[in-house]
Amino acid sequence: MKQLGPLDVVDVFAYTVVLGLFVQFFPAVITESFLITLLTAVLLKVVLEAVVWAKTRLLQRLRSGQPGPRRAVSAAMLLLVLPGSKFLVLELTAVVFRGSVHLGGFFLVTALIVVLMLARAGTRRFLEPRPGPGTAVADPGEG
Structure with a gap:
Protein backbone atom coordinates (compact mmCIF):
# COMPACT_ATOMS: atom_id res chain seq x y z
CA MET A 1 0.00 0.00 0.00
CA LYS A 2 1.31 3.41 -0.98
CA GLN A 3 1.94 5.88 1.81
CA LEU A 4 0.41 9.32 1.36
CA GLY A 5 2.85 12.14 0.82
CA PRO A 6 3.03 15.86 0.11
CA LEU A 7 2.45 15.34 -3.62
CA ASP A 8 -0.90 13.70 -2.85
CA VAL A 9 -1.97 16.82 -0.92
CA VAL A 10 -0.81 19.00 -3.81
CA ASP A 11 -2.85 16.80 -6.18
CA VAL A 12 -5.99 17.30 -4.08
CA PHE A 13 -5.46 21.07 -4.04
CA ALA A 14 -4.92 21.12 -7.81
CA TYR A 15 -8.04 18.99 -8.29
CA THR A 16 -10.00 21.38 -6.06
CA VAL A 17 -8.93 24.36 -8.16
CA VAL A 18 -9.74 22.59 -11.44
CA LEU A 19 -13.12 21.42 -10.14
CA GLY A 20 -13.87 24.96 -8.93
CA VAL A 42 -10.47 13.76 -2.62
CA LEU A 43 -12.87 11.23 -4.17
CA LEU A 44 -11.53 12.04 -7.65
CA LYS A 45 -7.96 11.60 -6.38
CA VAL A 46 -8.75 8.14 -4.99
CA VAL A 47 -10.65 7.02 -8.09
CA LEU A 48 -8.09 8.38 -10.55
CA GLU A 49 -5.21 6.77 -8.64
CA ALA A 50 -7.03 3.42 -8.83
CA VAL A 51 -7.76 3.87 -12.54
CA VAL A 52 -4.17 4.88 -13.34
CA TRP A 53 -2.94 1.84 -11.38
CA ALA A 54 -5.31 -0.47 -13.29
CA LYS A 55 -4.36 1.02 -16.68
CA THR A 56 -0.66 0.70 -15.88
CA ARG A 57 -1.05 -2.95 -14.90
CA LEU A 58 -3.04 -3.73 -18.03
CA LEU A 59 -0.49 -1.99 -20.24
CA GLN A 60 2.31 -3.95 -18.55
CA ARG A 61 0.46 -7.17 -19.29
CA LEU A 62 -0.01 -6.13 -22.91
CA ARG A 63 3.66 -5.23 -23.33
CA SER A 64 4.90 -8.39 -21.62
CA GLY A 65 4.73 -10.13 -24.97
CA GLN A 66 2.67 -13.06 -23.83
CA PRO A 67 0.79 -14.39 -26.84
CA GLY A 68 -2.77 -15.50 -27.23
CA PRO A 69 -5.81 -15.23 -25.00
CA ARG A 70 -4.15 -13.49 -22.05
CA ARG A 71 -3.06 -10.60 -24.26
CA ALA A 72 -6.51 -10.39 -25.86
CA VAL A 73 -8.19 -10.33 -22.45
CA SER A 74 -5.82 -7.55 -21.29
CA ALA A 75 -6.61 -5.51 -24.41
CA ALA A 76 -10.35 -6.01 -23.95
CA MET A 77 -10.14 -5.04 -20.26
CA LEU A 78 -8.17 -1.91 -21.17
CA LEU A 79 -10.86 -0.95 -23.69
CA LEU A 80 -13.47 -1.38 -20.94
CA VAL A 81 -11.50 0.54 -18.31
CA LEU A 82 -10.97 3.63 -20.48
CA PRO A 83 -14.64 4.68 -20.81
CA GLY A 84 -15.69 2.74 -17.71
CA SER A 85 -13.60 4.99 -15.49
CA LYS A 86 -15.70 7.99 -16.51
CA PHE A 87 -18.92 6.17 -15.64
CA LEU A 88 -17.34 5.09 -12.35
CA VAL A 89 -16.61 8.73 -11.48
CA LEU A 90 -20.18 9.76 -12.36
CA GLU A 91 -21.77 6.95 -10.36
CA LEU A 92 -19.54 7.28 -7.31
CA THR A 93 -20.16 11.01 -7.02
CA ALA A 94 -23.90 10.39 -7.38
CA VAL A 95 -23.88 7.70 -4.69
CA VAL A 96 -21.49 9.37 -2.24
CA PHE A 97 -22.82 12.92 -2.46
CA ARG A 98 -26.49 12.12 -3.19
CA GLY A 99 -27.30 15.03 -5.44
CA SER A 100 -24.92 17.59 -3.92
CA VAL A 101 -22.55 17.14 -6.86
CA HIS A 102 -23.37 16.98 -10.56
CA LEU A 103 -20.41 16.57 -12.90
CA GLY A 104 -22.41 16.96 -16.08
CA GLY A 105 -22.36 14.04 -18.46
CA PHE A 106 -19.86 11.65 -19.96
CA PHE A 107 -18.11 14.22 -22.16
CA LEU A 108 -17.80 16.85 -19.41
CA VAL A 109 -16.38 14.24 -17.04
CA THR A 110 -13.96 13.15 -19.75
CA ALA A 111 -12.81 16.76 -20.19
CA LEU A 112 -12.61 17.18 -16.41
CA ILE A 113 -10.44 14.07 -16.03
CA VAL A 114 -8.13 15.16 -18.86
CA VAL A 115 -7.69 18.59 -17.27
CA LEU A 116 -7.19 17.02 -13.82
CA MET A 117 -4.44 14.77 -15.17
CA LEU A 118 -2.78 17.72 -16.96
CA ALA A 119 -2.95 19.79 -13.76
CA ARG A 120 -1.44 16.92 -11.81
CA ALA A 121 1.41 16.54 -14.30
CA GLY A 122 1.98 20.29 -14.42
CA THR A 123 2.12 20.78 -10.66
CA ARG A 124 4.42 17.79 -10.23
CA ARG A 125 6.71 19.08 -12.94
CA PHE A 126 6.68 22.54 -11.37
CA LEU A 127 7.56 21.12 -7.94
CA GLU A 128 10.26 18.81 -9.28
CA PRO A 129 13.63 19.62 -7.67
CA ARG A 130 16.06 21.37 -10.01
CA PRO A 131 19.63 22.42 -9.48
CA GLY A 132 19.60 26.07 -8.53
CA PRO A 133 22.14 28.83 -8.99
CA GLY A 134 25.29 28.22 -7.00
CA THR A 135 24.70 24.47 -6.88
CA ALA A 136 27.86 22.73 -7.92
CA VAL A 137 27.58 19.59 -9.94
CA ALA A 138 30.49 17.22 -9.37
CA ASP A 139 32.54 16.49 -12.47
CA PRO A 140 33.21 12.76 -12.71
CA GLY A 141 36.60 13.49 -14.34
CA GLU A 142 37.89 15.39 -11.31
CA GLY A 143 39.64 13.68 -8.49
Whole structure:
Protein backbone atom coordinates (compact mmCIF):
# COMPACT_ATOMS: atom_id res chain seq x y z
CA MET A 1 0.00 0.00 0.00
CA LYS A 2 1.31 3.41 -0.98
CA GLN A 3 1.94 5.88 1.81
CA LEU A 4 0.41 9.32 1.36
CA GLY A 5 2.85 12.14 0.82
CA PRO A 6 3.03 15.86 0.11
CA LEU A 7 2.45 15.34 -3.62
CA ASP A 8 -0.90 13.70 -2.85
CA VAL A 9 -1.97 16.82 -0.92
CA VAL A 10 -0.81 19.00 -3.81
CA ASP A 11 -2.85 16.80 -6.18
CA VAL A 12 -5.99 17.30 -4.08
CA PHE A 13 -5.46 21.07 -4.04
CA ALA A 14 -4.92 21.12 -7.81
CA TYR A 15 -8.04 18.99 -8.29
CA THR A 16 -10.00 21.38 -6.06
CA VAL A 17 -8.93 24.36 -8.16
CA VAL A 18 -9.74 22.59 -11.44
CA LEU A 19 -13.12 21.42 -10.14
CA GLY A 20 -13.87 24.96 -8.93
CA LEU A 21 -13.06 26.31 -12.39
CA PHE A 22 -15.33 23.74 -14.01
CA VAL A 23 -18.14 24.75 -11.62
CA GLN A 24 -17.49 28.38 -12.55
CA PHE A 25 -17.43 27.95 -16.32
CA PHE A 26 -19.72 24.97 -17.04
CA PRO A 27 -23.30 25.31 -15.75
CA ALA A 28 -23.81 21.53 -15.85
CA VAL A 29 -21.08 21.02 -13.23
CA ILE A 30 -22.48 21.80 -9.81
CA THR A 31 -21.18 21.47 -6.26
CA GLU A 32 -23.18 22.87 -3.39
CA SER A 33 -20.30 24.22 -1.26
CA PHE A 34 -16.55 24.52 -1.02
CA LEU A 35 -16.41 21.61 1.43
CA ILE A 36 -18.29 19.40 -1.05
CA THR A 37 -15.86 20.55 -3.77
CA LEU A 38 -12.91 19.59 -1.57
CA LEU A 39 -14.43 16.20 -0.71
CA THR A 40 -15.18 15.61 -4.39
CA ALA A 41 -11.53 16.38 -5.19
CA VAL A 42 -10.47 13.76 -2.62
CA LEU A 43 -12.87 11.23 -4.17
CA LEU A 44 -11.53 12.04 -7.65
CA LYS A 45 -7.96 11.60 -6.38
CA VAL A 46 -8.75 8.14 -4.99
CA VAL A 47 -10.65 7.02 -8.09
CA LEU A 48 -8.09 8.38 -10.55
CA GLU A 49 -5.21 6.77 -8.64
CA ALA A 50 -7.03 3.42 -8.83
CA VAL A 51 -7.76 3.87 -12.54
CA VAL A 52 -4.17 4.88 -13.34
CA TRP A 53 -2.94 1.84 -11.38
CA ALA A 54 -5.31 -0.47 -13.29
CA LYS A 55 -4.36 1.02 -16.68
CA THR A 56 -0.66 0.70 -15.88
CA ARG A 57 -1.05 -2.95 -14.90
CA LEU A 58 -3.04 -3.73 -18.03
CA LEU A 59 -0.49 -1.99 -20.24
CA GLN A 60 2.31 -3.95 -18.55
CA ARG A 61 0.46 -7.17 -19.29
CA LEU A 62 -0.01 -6.13 -22.91
CA ARG A 63 3.66 -5.23 -23.33
CA SER A 64 4.90 -8.39 -21.62
CA GLY A 65 4.73 -10.13 -24.97
CA GLN A 66 2.67 -13.06 -23.83
CA PRO A 67 0.79 -14.39 -26.84
CA GLY A 68 -2.77 -15.50 -27.23
CA PRO A 69 -5.81 -15.23 -25.00
CA ARG A 70 -4.15 -13.49 -22.05
CA ARG A 71 -3.06 -10.60 -24.26
CA ALA A 72 -6.51 -10.39 -25.86
CA VAL A 73 -8.19 -10.33 -22.45
CA SER A 74 -5.82 -7.55 -21.29
CA ALA A 75 -6.61 -5.51 -24.41
CA ALA A 76 -10.35 -6.01 -23.95
CA MET A 77 -10.14 -5.04 -20.26
CA LEU A 78 -8.17 -1.91 -21.17
CA LEU A 79 -10.86 -0.95 -23.69
CA LEU A 80 -13.47 -1.38 -20.94
CA VAL A 81 -11.50 0.54 -18.31
CA LEU A 82 -10.97 3.63 -20.48
CA PRO A 83 -14.64 4.68 -20.81
CA GLY A 84 -15.69 2.74 -17.71
CA SER A 85 -13.60 4.99 -15.49
CA LYS A 86 -15.70 7.99 -16.51
CA PHE A 87 -18.92 6.17 -15.64
CA LEU A 88 -17.34 5.09 -12.35
CA VAL A 89 -16.61 8.73 -11.48
CA LEU A 90 -20.18 9.76 -12.36
CA GLU A 91 -21.77 6.95 -10.36
CA LEU A 92 -19.54 7.28 -7.31
CA THR A 93 -20.16 11.01 -7.02
CA ALA A 94 -23.90 10.39 -7.38
CA VAL A 95 -23.88 7.70 -4.69
CA VAL A 96 -21.49 9.37 -2.24
CA PHE A 97 -22.82 12.92 -2.46
CA ARG A 98 -26.49 12.12 -3.19
CA GLY A 99 -27.30 15.03 -5.44
CA SER A 100 -24.92 17.59 -3.92
CA VAL A 101 -22.55 17.14 -6.86
CA HIS A 102 -23.37 16.98 -10.56
CA LEU A 103 -20.41 16.57 -12.90
CA GLY A 104 -22.41 16.96 -16.08
CA GLY A 105 -22.36 14.04 -18.46
CA PHE A 106 -19.86 11.65 -19.96
CA PHE A 107 -18.11 14.22 -22.16
CA LEU A 108 -17.80 16.85 -19.41
CA VAL A 109 -16.38 14.24 -17.04
CA THR A 110 -13.96 13.15 -19.75
CA ALA A 111 -12.81 16.76 -20.19
CA LEU A 112 -12.61 17.18 -16.41
CA ILE A 113 -10.44 14.07 -16.03
CA VAL A 114 -8.13 15.16 -18.86
CA VAL A 115 -7.69 18.59 -17.27
CA LEU A 116 -7.19 17.02 -13.82
CA MET A 117 -4.44 14.77 -15.17
CA LEU A 118 -2.78 17.72 -16.96
CA ALA A 119 -2.95 19.79 -13.76
CA ARG A 120 -1.44 16.92 -11.81
CA ALA A 121 1.41 16.54 -14.30
CA GLY A 122 1.98 20.29 -14.42
CA THR A 123 2.12 20.78 -10.66
CA ARG A 124 4.42 17.79 -10.23
CA ARG A 125 6.71 19.08 -12.94
CA PHE A 126 6.68 22.54 -11.37
CA LEU A 127 7.56 21.12 -7.94
CA GLU A 128 10.26 18.81 -9.28
CA PRO A 129 13.63 19.62 -7.67
CA ARG A 130 16.06 21.37 -10.01
CA PRO A 131 19.63 22.42 -9.48
CA GLY A 132 19.60 26.07 -8.53
CA PRO A 133 22.14 28.83 -8.99
CA GLY A 134 25.29 28.22 -7.00
CA THR A 135 24.70 24.47 -6.88
CA ALA A 136 27.86 22.73 -7.92
CA VAL A 137 27.58 19.59 -9.94
CA ALA A 138 30.49 17.22 -9.37
CA ASP A 139 32.54 16.49 -12.47
CA PRO A 140 33.21 12.76 -12.71
CA GLY A 141 36.60 13.49 -14.34
CA GLU A 142 37.89 15.39 -11.31
CA GLY A 143 39.64 13.68 -8.49
